[in-house]
Amino acid sequence: MRTEEILKKTQSGDVLSKEEIIYLLGLMPDSPETYMMMAEANRLSKELSKGKAEVHAQFAINLSPCSCNCLFCSFAKINGVFDKTMELTPEQAVAYARQFETDGANAVFMMSTAQYSFSRYVELAEEVRRNLKPETTLIANVGDLTLKNAIRLKDAGVSGVYHALRLREGTDTDLSAEKRKQSISNFLEAGLKVGTCVEPVGPEHTDAELAEMIQFTASFNPSFSGAARRIPIPGTAMAERGAISELRMAQIVAVTRLGMPRSVIGNCTHEPCTLGAIAGANLFWAEVGANPRDIEENTEKGRGETVNSCKSIFYESNWNVWEGPSRYYHR
Numbered sequence: 001m002r003t004e005e006i007l008k009k010t011q012s013g014d015v016l017s018k019e020e021i022i023y024l025l026g027l028m029p030d031s032p033e034t035y036m037m038m039a040e041a042n043r044l045s046k047e048l049s050k051g052k053a054e055v056h057a058q059f060a061i062n063l064s065p066c067s068c069n070c071l072f073c074s075f076a077k078i079n080g081v082f083d084k085t086m087e088l089t090p091e092q093a094v095a096y097a098r099q100f101e102t103d104g105a106n107a108v109f110m111m112s113t114a115q116y117s118f119s120r121y122v123e124l125a126e127e128v129r130r131n132l133k134p135e136t137t138l139i140a141n142v143g144d145l146t147l148k149n150a151i152r153l154k155d156a157g158v159s160g161v162y163h164a165l166r167l168r169e170g171t172d173t174d175l176s177a178e179k180r181k182q183s184i185s186n187f188l189e190a191g192l193k194v195g196t197c198v199e200p201v202g203p204e205h206t207d208a209e210l211a212e213m214i215q216f217t218a219s220f221n222p223s224f225s226g227a228a229r230r231i232p233i234p235g236t237a238m239a240e241r242g243a244i245s246e247l248r249m250a251q252i253v254a255v256t257r258l259g260m261p262r263s264v265i266g267n268c269t270h271e272p273c274t275l276g277a278i279a280g281a282n283l284f285w286a287e288v289g290a291n292p293r294d295i296e297e298n299t300e301k302g303r304g305e306t307v308n309s310c311k312s313i314f315y316e317s318n319w320n321v322w323e324g325p326s327r328y329y330h331r
């Protein structure tokens with residue numbers, strides 16, 4: 001059977017070809033072959049991360065309508081979800097970050113909308129960094145940056161970034177795919193580690209598009225890759241395109257694991273779920289404050305998970321959770 005042959009390749013340490021990735025993505029999500037493939041992704045993920053998953057935790061430093069207009073994002077001006085602007089004080093940012101540290105997050109992510117003042121972001125990052133334990137991993141989730149600004153970010157005490165070339169970038173967003181790719185190169189050149197993901201997956205994305213994106217993420221040896229489905233923002237044009245099932249997302253998470261080189265030990269999924277974890281996801285996110293997938297101003301009152309609830313989902317899926325700074329960002 002073709003699936004078994006393909007899985008033998010990953011068992012012997014080979015990375016899959018685009019054609020093999022497309023084949024696995026084309027299996028029925030509830031077929032025996034998909035379950036077998038998810039089991040292999042789980043095995044490989046556990047082998048590489050020594051059976052220990054990670055929980056990263058993100059807080060937003062601002063909430064603002066954003067004219068980059070990514071159609072899947074609740075901050076996009078075009079979606080009209082939020083009309084006010086707010087930002088955290090340095091004290092609030094420090095309090096969020098320290099709470100995550102106390103909760104045992106393996107990395108703390110500081111997110112801003114793409115058009116937030118970069119100088120202000122750097123000031124806040126420095127303040128947060130000063131107030132965290134030296135060993136705590138601080139990660140930035142910001143818009144596209146030049147090399148000069150990527151270096152400023154590194155100098156502020158940030159270890160890495162989250163940055164993704166999103167599916168249909170430039171079509172479903174007003175951003176340039178080339179600029180997204182250039183930013184990833186800039187981050188890497190500045191000495192920042194880059195985590196990424198195949199996102200946000202909707203029912204309209206073809207297996208070939210997903211395979212191409214899986215291979216793009218593999219191409220720069222990220223701290224982690226993975227897959228996340230699109231969460232429909234109620235009342236938006238994009239919500240009418242619908243959502244993929246958790247099982248389909250788990251299948252894509254598994255294929256993404258098998259499409260990465262073994263040097264990439266992290267495999268994320270969002271939103272956290274047991275199906276994703278049993279399909280080889282070893283990274284979940286907790287979230288507080290504004291969230292591009294939520295219409296609540298404070299996602300802790302909405303869709304956001306906590307560090308503890310993420311840990312519980314991993315335990316329910318037969319994963320242990322790593323204690324200490326992220327190994328994915330410090331390979």
Ligand code: SF4
Pocket residue numbers: 066067068069070073074075076077112113114115143173292
């Ligand atoms: S995803 Fe980022 S860049 Fe796109 S609209 Fe939302 S905040 Fe702006």
